[in-house]
Amino acid sequence: MVSLFDILGPTMVGPSSSHTAGACRLGLMARAIAGGTPERARITLHGSFAATGEGHGTHRALVGGLIGLEPDDLRLRHAYDEAEAAGLHWEFEEADLGDDAHPNTAILEVERGTEKVQLRGASVGGGRIEVTEVDGFPVSLGGGYHTLVLLAHDEPGTIAAVATILAGHRVNLATMRVDRTGRHQDAMMTIEADEPVGEAALGAIRSFPWLRWARLIPKIA
Amino acid sequence: MHRSIESLIREAEETGRPLPQVVLETEAAESGVAAAEIRARIGRTLQVMRGAIDEGLKGEVRSASGLTGGRARKLWENGPRLLGPRVTETLARAIATLEVNAAMGLIVAAPTAGAAGVLPAVLVSMDEFQALGEERLVDAMLVAGGVGGVIAHRASLAGAEGGCQAETGTAAAMSSAAVAWLLGGTHEQVSTAVALTLQGMLGLICDPIGGLVEIPCIYRNASAAMQAIAGAEMAMAGLDFPVSADEVIDVMGEVGRRMPSAYRETALGGLAATPSARRLVQIRPAAKPSGARR
Numbered sequence: 001m002v003s004l005f006d007i008l009g010p011t012m013v014g015p016s017s018s019h020t021a022g023a024c025r026l027g028l029m030a031r032a033i034a035g036g037t038p039e040r041a042r043i044t045l046h047g048s049f050a051a052t053g054e055g056h057g058t059h060r061a062l063v064g065g066l067i068g069l070e071p072d073d074l075r076l077r078h079a080y081d082e083a084e085a086a087g088l089h090w091e092f093e094e095a096d097l098g099d100d101a102h103p104n105t106a107i108l109e110v111e112r113g114t115e116k117v118q119l120r121g122a123s124v125g126g127g128r129i130e131v132t133e134v135d136g137f138p139v140s141l142g143g144g145y146h147t148l149v150l151l152a153h154d155e156p157g158t159i160a161a162v163a164t165i166l167a168g169h170r171v172n173l174a175t176m177r178v179d180r181t182g183r184h185q186d187a188m189m190t191i192e193a194d195e196p197v198g199e200a201a202l203g204a205i206r207s208f209p210w211l212r213w214a215r216l217i218p219k220i221a
Numbered sequence: 222m223h224r225s226i227e228s229l230i231r232e233a234e235e236t237g238r239p240l241p242q243v244v245l246e247t248e249a250a251e252s253g254v255a256a257a258e259i260r261a262r263i264g265r266t267l268q269v270m271r272g273a274i275d276e277g278l279k280g281e282v283r284s285a286s287g288l289t290g291g292r293a294r295k296l297w298e299n300g301p302r303l304l305g306p307r308v309t310e311t312l313a314r315a316i317a318t319l320e321v322n323a324a325m326g327l328i329v330a331a332p333t334a335g336a337a338g339v340l341p342a343v344l345v346s347m348d349e350f351q352a353l354g355e356e357r358l359v360d361a362m363l364v365a366g367g368v369g370g371v372i373a374h375r376a377s378l379a380g381a382e383g384g385c386q387a388e389t390g391t392a393a394a395m396s397s398a399a400v401a402w403l404l405g406g407t408h409e410q411v412s413t414a415v416a417l418t419l420q421g422m423l424g425l426i427c428d429p430i431g432g433l434v435e436i437p438c439i440y441r442n443a444s445a446a447m448q449a450i451a452g453a454e455m456a457m458a459g460l461d462f463p464v465s466a467d468e469v470i471d472v473m474g475e476v477g478r479r480m481p482s483a484y485r486e487t488a489l490g491g492l493a494a495t496p497s498a499r500r501l502v503q504i505r506p507a508a509k510p511s512g513a514r515r
Contacts, residue, residue, distance in 0.1 A: 004370065
């Protein structure tokens, strides 16, 4: 649904809501999944991002987002300097991801400590983004909800167990999606909630033996 | 947000509330945010708009490509000749915001970054003309936002979907409604201002040189601001238009859907595909930096 501040906003660093503000939000999203500013990032740009990104500040916006700069932060102009100071090492590549890929698609591979996260997403207009893949699993995240993404070994009862924990922590679910690579292999659950999913709930979920990986993705601006 | 200008106006008439109040209360109900907080946030948005105009008019901003910067100041200093200062200054203000946008400055995408110059220019000029004060300006922003919401629902705000008419055309229609309302226009006149303004923007293509939000965007924002003023002026003089605002908006959407992709922000047609444009793009710096130690 369109809000008044989609029309009278966003307040943002120019020049393009899709190529600058949206790119920044993709960076913020990768940072949020990694749990903080990563030490390394490899960013692959496709389509219009690759072709016109440089003139739109797309590269700087992505790097800025990775170190936590919001779309309205003027430090995005100097994002490379800020990122060096923050200890981020980054590199860019260009790739043709095919005709089916959204023209404003980026793949971000980031490393923070022992954590490695791969995110694929697109800036879909007006600063809005859609993350379509995490670690190779299909997801659909817009950053508009507090999201829990988890990777579980596919066995009966996992969904019920997660839902029970969340209910116990009084988290109200907005949407839930499950994808798996194959029977009895890994399954990705994407749970969007109205409230932040606390560390306590995450800790409880992480203690399940079948859980391989779980991430809280805070709602981003 | 309302889905038609007609329903927006009908609600104002049926409830006896002013137009901005209807937009405000609708937003408060839909978002769950208190009306006072929405007004405060619009006030902060206005401050960012003013800041961008002031920065652009200093004439010092330059985009990374070198294509834009300094033209707002040049117009301010060298006009007006034919137009009155009020209009010329509005044009300069529109260019100022877009030049700041191109230089990675802080702007308000209203409704998009590429059309960010129109509404601030028109409102700041109106404020200077009538000494409106903060509350009236916030009201005018609400009227503009209500119109923009209708267009977002019925047509499109994205150049990639509907051409420049969807971006600067929408911004002009929003601005024109705000001006007509500020001048004490009736609901009919506000609606007519939207129709008269948008009909003059129909068909405008999105053909930015090098795919950058620079040329012709800075000039299109200026001419859209002019169109907004003209639409409001004609509506306030009692001129009519036989097609309703909602119908003109629907036409804008239809034209956008039928527009060839070469004219929808792909830089493959229009001005972007001319020999002059291609020469400009060739000299664009193409740095592709990687950072820090590797």
